[in-house]
Amino acid sequence: MKNPFLFNEKIDLAIIDANADQSLINYFKNRNIDIIKTVKCNDILEPIAYHPDMVMHPVNPSTIVVAPNVYNYYKELLKNKPLNIIRGEKVLSRNYPDDIAYNVARVQNYAVHKIEKMDTVLKYYFEKENIQFVNVKQGYTKCSTAIISEKAVITSDATIHKKLTQLGIDVCYIKEGFIELPGFDYGFIGGATFCLNQNEVSFSGKLIDHPNIDEIFKFIKKYGKEPNFLSLKKIIDIGSIITLRYN
Numbered sequence: 001m002k003n004p005f006l007f008n009e010k011i012d013l014a015i016i017d018a019n020a021d022q023s024l025i026n027y028f029k030n031r032n033i034d035i036i037k038t039v040k041c042n043d044i045l046e047p048i049a050y051h052p053d054m055v056m057h058p059v060n061p062s063t064i065v066v067a068p069n070v071y072n073y074y075k076e077l078l079k080n081k082p083l084n085i086i087r088g089e090k091v092l093s094r095n096y097p098d099d100i101a102y103n104v105a106r107v108q109n110y111a112v113h114k115i116e117k118m119d120t121v122l123k124y125y126f127e128k129e130n131i132q133f134v135n136v137k138q139g140y141t142k143c144s145t146a147i148i149s150e151k152a153v154i155t156s157d158a159t160i161h162k163k164l165t166q167l168g169i170d171v172c173y174i175k176e177g178f179i180e181l182p183g184f185d186y187g188f189i190g191g192a193t194f195c196l197n198q199n200e201v202s203f204s205g206k207l208i209d210h211p212n213i214d215e216i217f218k219f220i221k222k223y224g225k226e227p228n229f230l231s232l233k234k235i236i237d238i239g240s241i242i243t244l245r246y247n
Contacts, residue, residue, distance in 0.1 A: 003106050004058035005147045007243055008198040013081065015074075015242040017050045023231040024204060024238070034081075038239075039073045043092050044099045047183030051239020053142045053191065055092065057102045057122055059129070061245040065122045067092050067102055082246045090119040100139035105160070105190065106131075107169055108150050112160065114139045136163050142240060146193035148172075148201060149223045154189050154216060172219040174212040180205075180236040187237025194241050200228040205235040 014028045018037035028035050038050045048054050055067040056074070063084040066074050071087045078085050090101035101119040105112040111126050112134045126133070136159045138144055146154040151169055155161055156176035164171050174189065181187030192204045201220045206229055207213045220227055 002061060003108075003147065003150060004061050004243070005106055005240070006150065006195045007061070007245075009245065011196060011243045012246045013244045015052045015056070015244070017052065017238040019050055020238050021205070021231045021233060021236075027230050036074070036077055039070055041067070041069050041092060043069050044094055045183075047181055048099075048239060051191065052242045053103055053240035054099060055102060056242060057104055058242055058244060059086075059122070059125045061243075063125070064242065064244065065102065065119065065125060067119075083244055086121060086125070088119045088121045097139045103140050103142045105141035105145035105147070105153075107145070107147060107153055107164060110134045110167065112136060112141045112145065112164070114141075134163055134167065136160055140188065143188040143191045143237065145190040146201075147190075147195060148220060148225070152219070152223050154193065154219065156189060172215060174210075174216065178207075178210040180234055191237035191239050192235050196241075196243065199225060201225050202228045202230050203235050204238050205229060205231040205233045208234045
């Protein structure tokens with residue numbers, strides 16, 4: 001199965017944080033890509049209430065599992081699109097770990113997560129597609145993991161770094177912090193980094209003052225890609241961008 005966070009083909013639709021900088025919105029508009037802005041999930045913490053990777057997970061490029069909290073909103077908006085919108089079982093709530101059920105990192109044929117807290121519907125679809133489960137202590141695995149290629153990621157999480165390295169994944173391990181997330185001390189690299197085509201790794205903003213900036217750029221170029229900044233402002237965690245394809 002193709003990793004839904006790595007797009008080498010045309011993107012048809014992007015689901016993006018409703019509070020994202022206009023320059024990010026323009027990136028998709030200028031490429032004639034449909035845009036859906038997220039609705040607030042009132043049941044989770046305010047700083048992440050608009051983050052798409054908290055309330056949904058793309059099983060594949062045309063199928064997403066969505067939390068019951070916001071399912072009706074997305075089902076209605078996408079009803080005329082040739083997409084499969086599946087209602088998850090886990091109703092998200094405010095406190096960790098009751099907010100992490102859909103925030104799953106995907107690397108190669110692995111679903112990396114705190115498995116016991118994964119939504120059961122999402123788990124069913126992973127099993128149906130023979131996706132292997134990798135259990136880690138970190139609950140916000142998608143937030144914490146920037147997918148660079150099928151065999152390469154960037155993370156600031158020690159447990160993800162250790163487990164994926166053991167599985168033969170190339171991991172660029174960076175210092176935590178230096179990414180904005182208003183309301184929290186800092187955000188995470190996975191929520192601010194996107195592979196929207198095969199030639200670039202896009203960031204939500206500039207990597208200002210990050211102590212590992214040289215290692216990050218070198219790592220990206222190692223996999224034949226170039227860094228691309230979607231905004232001139234400081235990099236910010238916007239809960240990933242969920243990209244889908246109609247065909």
